Amino acid sequence: MKILVAVKRVIDYNVKIRVKADHSDVDLTNVKMAMNPFCEIAVEEAVRLKEKGVATEVVAVTIGPKAAQEQLRTALALGADRAIHIDTSAETEARVESLAAAKLLAKVVEEEQPGLVILGKQAIDTDNNQTGQMLAALAGLPQGTFASEVQVSGDGGDKKLQVTREIDGGLQTVELTLPAIVTTDLRLNEPRYAKLPDIMKAKKKPLDVKSPADYGVEVASKLTLLKVESPAERKGGIKVGSVDELVGKLKNEAKVL
């Protein structure tokens, strides 16, 4: 079975972001970018399924500017076989919203006919947590979101997928027919690091460049970003010297005890 993995280029998770002075967006110039951490987990899971003999081919896909090819090369170095870059730089400077991303991915699913699609549960920039669910809806497939364990059971034409999901009260296990869409939670696996020889080999792996127009998808969104602001700052607090002082302050000053 073929596995499709969607990856996104985002600001590195360690970076302290800055809001632009004109409040139009977050400043992305000269900021360290990386693969979204949840996407790394998705790539790792796909590669592990290939190593177990469940998957035959892993295809990585991204939607974004030309620079996003760096993240595809990372996916290839981690073990993906080939990559597809849907280049949006010609059409728009603006971000591609989840719905447009899901529409593009649905076209790729139609073309590639994967047995399983793995995405991260959310991107750490927009924090939307939408694309996997939207893709499942558009492709007419079942979804296993926030997965902490994924197991393929059965054989031949009757393969099923058991997904353990992280839900508010604990864990839930569902069984899905294949093909299916899975989104990864942090505890699904521990992603590996790419080794130098693999990074070199990844440069020779195939990478197709497409455009949204190739898929007949309109990227424009009905959602407008009006303003981006910094959240209200918390004022610096004080350090207390003892437990007695702490409890005293909480009782008499903050009045929360």
Added chain:
Amino acid sequence: MSILVLAEHHDGILVGATAHVVAAALKLKASIGGDIDVLVAGENVGAVAEAAARLDGVSKVRVADNAVYAHQLAEPLSALLVELADGYSHVLAAASTTGKNLLPRVAALKDVSQISEIVEVVDADTFKRPIYAGNAIATVQSADSLKVITVRSTGFDAVGEGNSAAIESVDTVVENRHSAFIKQELAQSDRPELAAAKVVISGGRGMGSGENFKLLDGIADKLGAAIGASRAAVDAGFVPNDMQVGQTGKIVAPELYIAVGISGAIQHLAGMKDSKVIVAINKDEEAPIFQVADYGLVGDLFEVLPAFEGRLDQ
């Protein structure tokens, strides 16, 4: 136009988050008028429907009680919501794992965008929501005819319970061949629900082991607090993942948040920095948690916690 709120429930009990979502719906109603209907979908959900009917501001509770909606699987429930969404201008649910699983699927089936985790209603089309782990607040405006929105509970005060709205049943039954519920393992706790607790005490990697989390029990009991954890504590296997507070766990905004042995990574701060009063107990005086803490105590938690618990008795 009217507003449809999806009720959140577990084990036959209406979850507190629903009262917060209705509060957000009331803000919308101030701009657009119309009714606020609550949809209760599940199996044997009579008691949930009655609890939902008591929420102030609710016009009508619609109940879809059928085995296909048990455990609120996304595939059948989104199909039901798509059927019911006509006639509503807004569909709202809590930004819980249920709401996040479901609403993007509904939005895509209706070919509209979805707006996640709003913390403020500006007007009927405009909302504020945190991005980049809460380090920026985005104001977004939707031109879609149907707005599909998840609501961050901590952004809205819960409505009261003096109402007696009408309850009517919904006969729509959809088919689901693609997904099946297998099992559920829920953590048992007598303590208040993490997301709704007035006081939260959380442990991090500094706790050292799962066994040491017991040091928090006595304090939590005395304060009526819920116990949370940082991702580091969860990943180290100290406590189950449903206790995690942060960007990828639960978002809390209690009156008092006590962080014990937690360094204060961006990811964790995203889940608790709207708490009214933050206390940090950490032996590393350089820990970033002290930059957001109202009261910081530098010290060894193994000495501080027993002393703190003892002091609460006085």
